[in-house]
Amino acid sequence: MLSQREIIGHILHFHGTIYDNKIFGRGAIDDKGPVISALYAMKAVMENYKLKNRVRLILGLNEENDWKCIDYYKSHEELPFVSFSPDADFPCIYAEKSILTSYLKMDYSKYLNKNIVIKEINTYGNPINVVPKICSCTLKINDKKLKMAEIIENLKNLIKESGFEIDIYKLDETELKLTSYGIQSHAAHPDLGINAISRLIVILSKLFNIYDIPVELFDFFQNYINIDYTGKNLEIDFKDQSGSLTLNVGDFCFRNNILEIGMNIRIPVSVNIIEVGNKFMKYTGPYINVDFDTISYKPALYVSKENKLVKTLCGIYNEVTNSNLEPIAIGGATFARAFDNCISFGPNFPKNKDMCHQTDEFIDIDKLLLSCKIYAKAILALDDF
Numbered sequence: 001m002l003s004q005r006e007i008i009g010h011i012l013h014f015h016g017t018i019y020d021n022k023i024f025g026r027g028a029i030d031d032k033g034p035v036i037s038a039l040y041a042m043k044a045v046m047e048n049y050k051l052k053n054r055v056r057l058i059l060g061l062n063e064e065n066d067w068k069c070i071d072y073y074k075s076h077e078e079l080p081f082v083s084f085s086p087d088a089d090f091p092c093i094y095a096e097k098s099i100l101t102s103y104l105k106m107d108y109s110k111y112l113n114k115n116i117v118i119k120e121i122n123t124y125g126n127p128i129n130v131v132p133k134i135c136s137c138t139l140k141i142n143d144k145k146l147k148m149a150e151i152i153e154n155l156k157n158l159i160k161e162s163g164f165e166i167d168i169y170k171l172d173e174t175e176l177k178l179t180s181y182g183i184q185s186h187a188a189h190p191d192l193g194i195n196a197i198s199r200l201i202v203i204l205s206k207l208f209n210i211y212d213i214p215v216e217l218f219d220f221f222q223n224y225i226n227i228d229y230t231g232k233n234l235e236i237d238f239k240d241q242s243g244s245l246t247l248n249v250g251d252f253c254f255r256n257n258i259l260e261i262g263m264n265i266r267i268p269v270s271v272n273i274i275e276v277g278n279k280f281m282k283y284t285g286p287y288i289n290v291d292f293d294t295i296s297y298k299p300a301l302y303v304s305k306e307n308k309l310v311k312t313l314c315g316i317y318n319e320v321t322n323s324n325l326e327p328i329a330i331g332g333a334t335f336a337r338a339f340d341n342c343i344s345f346g347p348n349f350p351k352n353k354d355m356c357h358q359t360d361e362f363i364d365i366d367k368l369l370l371s372c373k374i375y376a377k378a379i380l381a382l383d384d385f
Contacts, residue, residue, distance in 0.1 A: 022362040030186075030356035033363040034086035034347040034371065035059065041375035051383045056080065060335055066296070070338045080339060082385045084313060084378060086371070087334040088344035089354075091317035094310050095242045095329035096337060096344070097188075098300035100265040100273055101128060104284070105291045106217035109257045114213045115143035116151070118204075119175065121254040123197065128250035129264045129333075131193030133184035133359075135200050135252055138177045146211075148173060158206050164199040178203065186356045187248035187264040188331035190229035193358075197252045198227045201261065216287045217259050224283050225249065231265070236279045240268040242300070242329035245276075262295075266331040269300040301337040308385070313345050316377045320370070325350060332356075345378065347371045 016025035023033065035057070042055055058080075060069040084092075111117060119138040126132040141148060152168055155178070159166045169177040180200035185193030198221075205218035223233070230237045231247045238245045251262025267276055280292040303310055305327050314327050334344040347363070348354055349370075355361045 021365050024362040028363040037372045038375050041372050044376045045379045083342040084345040085334045085336040086346050089348045090346045091325040092313040092327050093344040094303050094327040095269050096301040097266040097331045099298040101296045103293050104261045106259045106289050108259045128262045129187040131185045132196045133182045135196040136179040141174045190248050198249045216289045220287045234279050238271045240270040242269040269302045320374050
């Protein structure tokens with residue numbers, strides 16, 4: 001049962017709104033706006049120049065998930081000999097972190113007869129690569145000797161002490177619902193968000209311990225992850241030229257009597273995935289009923305700054321904007337790593353706040369038009385490769 005606040009928070013607007021010389025809407029900067037910019041750049045080039053090579057706009061529809069769309073394309077169509085993906089930042093991207101999607105799991109069967117049990121968990125469809133803005137958990141009170149009022153009071157005290165934004169709803173005499181609120185952001189930038197799932201798990205862990213019902217999965221989480229996104233307590237807070245490791249808790253579910261906590265981990269390009277996995281195994285070891293499973297892994301993308309494509313695209317950006325910037329590394333994953341001789345190029349301009357996956361996502365109209373000019377010049381330049 002959704003509260004009025006939850007319903008209002010989940011109303012989505014799929015149309016673009018123009019205000020203050022900006023286009024607001026889901027995908028305005030990631031990636032509907034850049035797609036239109038690239039398409040019009042292609043049209044401008046086609047109408048004014050005769051190219052030696054064909055230029056194709058390749059659109060994928062599940063880049064946020066398993067990339068089956070691009071895999072299908074690669075198995076059925078001609079591959080580009082050189083390309084760029086308008087899905088990140090200017091001046092251009094030379095490195096993208098590897099991405100590990102993993103789950104911490106625990107069989108909850110033996111807890112079902114405890115005094116307080118988990119009945120349902122809902123993350124409202126949050127993708128694992130997004131910092132969740134809302135998460136709820138319904139608890140059932142099995143022991144009639146436990147007073148609902150006392151449990152609610154204990155929860156209020158825990159929430160107050162933590163400073164988290166969590167609402168408590170009494171559903172009936174035996175069930176209550178906790179709803180945690182945060183701020184949504186891309187998993188590559190967890191510092192820009194507030195994780196609703198992490199905060200809820202911390203409160204649940206403390207509540208169960210008050211009633212002497214320690215849940216191993218929650219205890220592990222509270223001790224080694226908590227609301228931190230650097231992996232420090234797990235000794236995986238690695239850092240190199242591509243940036244620092246980030247750990248986003250993006251999923252929390254309860255199905256078939258299994259509790260699961262899903263993580264999207266962005267790993268610096270010089271770090272081996274095995275190092276990260278070994279650390280998790282080391283710290284989950286003492287927790288007999290907690291398992292660590294790797295679901296998927298995207299290898300890092302690294303192209304030398306001296307690479308011809310990198311130097312060409314970076315040079316075009318600097319020429320058009322009268323800048324002198326160097327290529328950069330990111331924590332995001334783009335379709336650039338799906339092809340050889342491909343890197344990500346725009347559309348976010350330097351010093352602009354990254355609005356990808358965020359509330360009130362927008363693209364500045366002047367920047368949109370400027371990116372179109374940059375992409376047109378890039379198409380012309382790549383025709384000579």
